[in-house]
Amino acid sequence: MKPSSHAFAENARRALHDATLQQALAKAGVGFVDKRRGAIAGLPEFEALREAGRAIKDHSLANLDHYLARFEQQVTAGGGQVHWAETPAQACAAVLDICQQAGARMIAKGKSMVGEEIAVNDALEAAGYEVVETDLGEYIIQIAHEPPSHIIAPAVHKTRGQIAALFEALHHRPGLTRPLETVPQIVDEARQILRDKFLAADVGITGANFLIAETGSTVIVTNEGNGDLSATLPRVHIVLASIEKAVPTLEDASVLLRLLARSATGQEITSYTTFFTGPRRADDLDGPEEFHVVLVDNGRSQMLGGAYHEMLRCIRCGACLNHCPVYGAVGGHAYGWVYPGPMGAVLTPLMVGLKEGRPLPNASTLCGRCEAVCPMSIPLPKMLREHRRREFVQGLTPPRGRWALAAWAYGARRPWLYRKLGRWMVAMLKLMSGGRGRFRSLPFAGAWTAARDLPAPQGGTFMDQWQRRKHHG
Amino acid sequence: MRIALFVSCLVDLYRPSVGFAAVKLLEGLGAEVVVPEGQTCCGQPAFNSGDLAAARDLARPLIDTLAGFEHVVVPSGSCAGMLVKYYPELFAHEPEWLAKARTLARHSRELSAFLAEHGAVIDARHAGRVAMHDSCSSRRELNVLAEPRRLLNAVAGLEQVDIPEAETCCGFGGTFCVKYPDISARMVSDKAEAVINSGADTLVSGDMGCLLNIAGRLKRMESPVRVYHIAELLAGMTDAPGIGEGER
Amino acid sequence: MVDARAAILGRLAKALRHDTAADAPAVVQRLNEKARGPQPQWPESMRERFLAKLAKVSATHAELGSRAEIVQAVGAYLAAQNLPNHLTAAPHSLLNEVAWPNDWRLEQRRARGEDRLGLAVAFCAIAETGSLMLLAGPDSPTTLNFLPDDFLCLLPESRIVPRMEDAWALLRQERGAMPRAANIVTGPSRTADVEQTIQLGAHGPRRLHVLLLRG
Numbered sequence: 001m002k003p004s005s006h007a008f009a010e011n012a013r014r015a016l017h018d019a020t021l022q023q024a025l026a027k028a029g030v031g032f033v034d035k036r037r038g039a040i041a042g043l044p045e046f047e048a049l050r051e052a053g054r055a056i057k058d059h060s061l062a063n064l065d066h067y068l069a070r071f072e073q074q075v076t077a078g079g080g081q082v083h084w085a086e087t088p089a090q091a092c093a094a095v096l097d098i099c100q101q102a103g104a105r106m107i108a109k110g111k112s113m114v115g116e117e118i119a120v121n122d123a124l125e126a127a128g129y130e131v132v133e134t135d136l137g138e139y140i141i142q143i144a145h146e147p148p149s150h151i152i153a154p155a156v157h158k159t160r161g162q163i164a165a166l167f168e169a170l171h172h173r174p175g176l177t178r179p180l181e182t183v184p185q186i187v188d189e190a191r192q193i194l195r196d197k198f199l200a201a202d203v204g205i206t207g208a209n210f211l212i213a214e215t216g217s218t219v220i221v222t223n224e225g226n227g228d229l230s231a232t233l234p235r236v237h238i239v240l241a242s243i244e245k246a247v248p249t250l251e252d253a254s255v256l257l258r259l260l261a262r263s264a265t266g267q268e269i270t271s272y273t274t275f276f277t278g279p280r281r282a283d284d285l286d287g288p289e290e291f292h293v294v295l296v297d298n299g300r301s302q303m304l305g306g307a308y309h310e311m312l313r314c315i316r317c318g319a320c321l322n323h324c325p326v327y328g329a330v331g332g333h334a335y336g337w338v339y340p341g342p343m344g345a346v347l348t349p350l351m352v353g354l355k356e357g358r359p360l361p362n363a364s365t366l367c368g369r370c371e372a373v374c375p376m377s378i379p380l381p382k383m384l385r386e387h388r389r390r391e392f393v394q395g396l397t398p399p400r401g402r403w404a405l406a407a408w409a410y411g412a413r414r415p416w417l418y419r420k421l422g423r424w425m426v427a428m429l430k431l432m433s434g435g436r437g438r439f440r441s442l443p444f445a446g447a448w449t450a451a452r453d454l455p456a457p458q459g460g461t462f463m464d465q466w467q468r469r470k471h472h473g
Numbered sequence: 474m475r476i477a478l479f480v481s482c483l484v485d486l487y488r489p490s491v492g493f494a495a496v497k498l499l500e501g502l503g504a505e506v507v508v509p510e511g512q513t514c515c516g517q518p519a520f521n522s523g524d525l526a527a528a529r530d531l532a533r534p535l536i537d538t539l540a541g542f543e544h545v546v547v548p549s550g551s552c553a554g555m556l557v558k559y560y561p562e563l564f565a566h567e568p569e570w571l572a573k574a575r576t577l578a579r580h581s582r583e584l585s586a587f588l589a590e591h592g593a594v595i596d597a598r599h600a601g602r603v604a605m606h607d608s609c610s611s612r613r614e615l616n617v618l619a620e621p622r623r624l625l626n627a628v629a630g631l632e633q634v635d636i637p638e639a640e641t642c643c644g645f646g647g648t649f650c651v652k653y654p655d656i657s658a659r660m661v662s663d664k665a666e667a668v669i670n671s672g673a674d675t676l677v678s679g680d681m682g683c684l685l686n687i688a689g690r691l692k693r694m695e696s697p698v699r700v701y702h703i704a705e706l707l708a709g710m711t712d713a714p715g716i717g718e719g720e721r
Numbered sequence: 722m723v724d725a726r727a728a729i730l731g732r733l734a735k736a737l738r739h740d741t742a743a744d745a746p747a748v749v750q751r752l753n754e755k756a757r758g759p760q761p762q763w764p765e766s767m768r769e770r771f772l773a774k775l776a777k778v779s780a781t782h783a784e785l786g787s788r789a790e791i792v793q794a795v796g797a798y799l800a801a802q803n804l805p806n807h808l809t810a811a812p813h814s815l816l817n818e819v820a821w822p823n824d825w826r827l828e829q830r831r832a833r834g835e836d837r838l839g840l841a842v843a844f845c846a847i848a849e850t851g852s853l854m855l856l857a858g859p860d861s862p863t864t865l866n867f868l869p870d871d872f873l874c875l876l877p878e879s880r881i882v883p884r885m886e887d888a889w890a891l892l893r894q895e896r897g898a899m900p901r902a903a904n905i906v907t908g909p910s911r912t913a914d915v916e917q918t919i920q921l922g923a924h925g926p927r928r929l930h931v932l933l934l935r936g
Binding site: 326 | 482490508512514516519523531610613638641647655658660685714720
Binding site: 062 | 725734747751756757759762831910
């Protein structure tokens with residue numbers, strides 16, 4: 001997917017004026033927040049688990065090379081194959097190769113953010129395969145030809161009416177279609193359409209929430225069961241996983257699973273949590289004949305040990321999106337690439353370059369709510385600041401902001417000058433306000449006054465008045 | 474007890490009465506209040522804009538100016554957060570300054586937290602329903618939540634009301650509000666509506682940034698809600714015009 | 722891809738300052754210890770907890786005094802759901818000797834797309850979350866858990882363990898190794914992808930009914 005993160009401001013403006021989108025966002029926002037709050041209130045051990053989870057991830061990352069090697073060894077021992085990919089291109093090539101060897105035509109896909117990251121669907125379709133997204137949200141955006149707008153609720157930006165219209169346009173069969181109005185009708189129609197795809201698919205591709213080094217297992221969590229059908233019915237199962245997903249043991253995954261569902265959807269556990277280990281065994285009655293894991297790096301090994309190291313703890317729960325006031329205002333598409341919200345504002349510049357992604361770290365008030373709700377306690381605001389630092393050092397900051405800041409800093413370093421300019425500015429503004437206490441508009445303050453008045457200064461500076469009080473009082 | 478007051482640039486330039494309210498409240502503790510002369514800006518705009526060199530250049534003189542005081546009090550959660558949380562981070566690789574920054578961080582407190590901790594006796598009256606807005610810095614960087622409410626409880630005639638979705642940022646965000654004015658406008662609209670829905674007739678907060686932002690939006694909506702810095706209310710100074718109000 | 726492997730592992734080792742490919746003692750210890758994290762506590766009995774959580778995720782259950790009651794319980798479910806006497810069951814020892822009525826059509830095999838009702842036996846259940854654990858194998862084809870509209874799962878009460886970690890301990894003790902798939906099933910299939918409205922029966926079963934076998 002070609003990123004449009006550089007146009008964030010424009011994308012955001014469009015989103016703010018999109019009434020349908022605003023309606024969808026308003027519906028989603030509060031729901032996620034309330035559900036998470038309820039789930040955490042119901043588990044007194046949550047904070048202890050959060051600390052334990054963080055420690056597990058820290059330990060796993062500190063030994064990532066060892067755990068990945070162990071994971072590979074166990075997958076191989078169980079009859080599966082591990083493929084390593086440094087880049088999206090290598091990862092797609094690995095997937096294409098497996099599909100070709102399997103003589104595949106149709107591919108059923110479970111939800112995978114790494115899949116989005118490497119644009120595996122584009123690669124497969126370009127090679128002539130039919131790819132069907134099977135997660136309902138992913139299916140909706142696939143047929144709408146849109147990227148996901150949320151990492152766990154890809155179609156959160158779509159209203160029921162929009163989804164019904166998409167379905168009617170695509171699934172319409174003369175004499176068979178009935179108007180779709182209710183949520184059950186929509187879900188039922190998707191179930192019928194996709195059921196045939198599952199049964200016909202030659203290859204199933206899923207993501208992975210965790211990789212278990214101890215057993216060589218890959219873990220997925222879903223509510224729909226689509227991931228399990230994708231992994232069970234086709235002849236070949238391909239798991240796309242990024243390298244930071246490795247954890248040592250089943251016990252470690254158990255801790256993280258308790259945090260994941262609560263932080264994401266406010267559930268204690270999702271409907272389906274599945275641990276896949278290798279292809280079907282000799283006496284199994286079902287399951288794929290081949291089991292492949294494609295391990296994707298795409299810049300993560302360079303994050304390790306650096307300023308963004310802690311971002312690798314991310315378990316992709318989406319809580320930072322759900323609690324971000326900027327995400328809540330503009331939705332995911334404005335961010336212009338695969339990962340939106342605070343986690344996306346950290347990851348996108350690392351994966352598509354700071355030049356392309358630079359607006360994202362700036363599009364934050366650094367309010368810190370993302371860090372407060374992050375189950376992995378990732379210091380997201382700190383990393384957004386780090387991006388801003390690099391942007392400044394590399395000279396990517398727009399000149400206007402740079403000059404304004406330099407002028408301010410110049411003045412503030414010289415108290416005598418600062419007092420003089422302050423006195424002058426306050427007197428000017430006070431005079432211009434004409435005693436009305438505020439401005440409805442003001443030259444150079446159009447950004448502020450478009451939607452709010454600018455309160456006028458009281459008059460005089462504190463420092464001057466304090467001096468006077470000291471000398472006369 | 475000797476207290477250094479770091480007034481912050483917004484109070485200095487925009488609303489000196491907050492500084493005087495802070496002085497009055499601190500003197501009420503029987504303390505001597507000093508306003509060190511060299512103070513200007515804590516450097517947060519530079520820090521948040523990625524210009525760490527400029528931020529350090531502004532931090533160093535302030536650290537020196539405020540050195541040697543047992544207590545440094547700031548009528549702003551955001552500037553207090555800068556001193557307490559980010560100065561040590563800023564000098565992580567300069568051992569000499571790191572030590573000084575840590576010392577300053579240890580001695581610095583946000584005003585309402587300081588007053589509550591030192592058992593300030595509040596001698597003010599304010600008949601009405603008051604909503605307290607916590608800045609994100611106060612709430613999440615400094616964890617100052619109960620203190621301002623405890624102080625407000627001591628104000629005669631005052632009824633406290635809660636703002637719905639109180640944890641959400643007001644959209645000020647320093648330079649954010651000029652870099653992304655549309656998004657900021659949307660956030661402050663939501664916040665102003667929440668304030669109105671709270672049923673409050675007066676809004677207070679410990680941060681001038683949030684206050685200018687929310688007051689500006691409330692005024693644009695022609696809301697009668699009056700807006701003050703919490704220090705002004707605690708010091709009984711709400712007879713003067715509120716933020717964004719004309720002279721009467 | 723050998724090059725990619727070497728390059729990635731090399732970068733990781735360099736970033737972590739690991740100078741040897743041999744597992745660090747901390748890693749070996751961790752893998753052997755299988756230490757548990759904080760374990761959530763609750764006041765109820767395991768049975769009560771399991772059933773309460775099961776109900777919370779919109780699953781139903783029936784209590785069976787003995788294996789002799791399996792037919793009756795399944796029959797009651799078929800009648801209640803107005804389903805034909807036609808089911809696909811796992812070739813599991815607990816189901817092999819059930820005396821199904823002659824007029825029922827029963828097949829013990831993996832599930833197919835057209836199957837309406839599947840019956841399987843859980844490896845164990847997790848009280849903490851009201852979950853069932855099913856292990857893929859000759860006596861438990863995974864398709865049964867996911868394809869039919871109605872999923873019935875037989876669970877001997879003695880197989881309820883407190884937490885997920887206890888299920889892993891049981892699995893290691895009884896099976897030694899992971900099966901192809903270990904499914905932790907908590908309620909029927911659901912989605913909230915249309916306007917955050919929860920709808921049961923997205924792709925997997927629309928209904929989950931547990932047959933809890935006492936004793």
